[in-house]
Amino acid sequence: MNTLTDDIDAHALEAAWGELDRVARLRPIHDEDSYDHAVALMNRVLDVMGDNEQHPLAGLLELLATLVGNYEQKHYSLI
Template identity: 35%
Template structure:
């Protein structure tokens, strides 16, 4: 379906956009102040249930998250972290033990090998962990330049 925006539709959209913008800064983030406001708005949306993909505001939260992410990439570049370190960090943040990851990784022995860097995660495991911790699969993909 092709979207057609005539003058009347554009005026209507402008009104809706102005109303949304009073609550959510839905524009590129250009300063620390705008960044703080965008993060606060995103947190409020998530607290209201927008983390659930079926929530009516989920796409709004996702769009705001991407605008925040664009600013983050430029102003707060992340360090490359080995998948085992990321997994250990996420486990600590969520108060999990090795046995808690049996559904995602397998036996406690497998989890131990992953955490000790003796075993790499496969794609199924990466997807399962990404789902459990609500992070992108990419955080579990090893950068070969980290190996030494």
């Protein structure tokens, strides 16, 4: 039985994650420092993408927006 995880090259994933971590330090947001970093990274990605919704970084932007949005909803709720 072939599953999705069978198609993932764990060594290639580790190498790619290591490079992304070195460049972007993408992490879950647990505090103000990591929030500030994620917002700055998101803004930089937006600067690079411009109006191009098909840009190769579009998935990263969506991921960052989700992380930032979740943190803001939890910590900056206007109730």
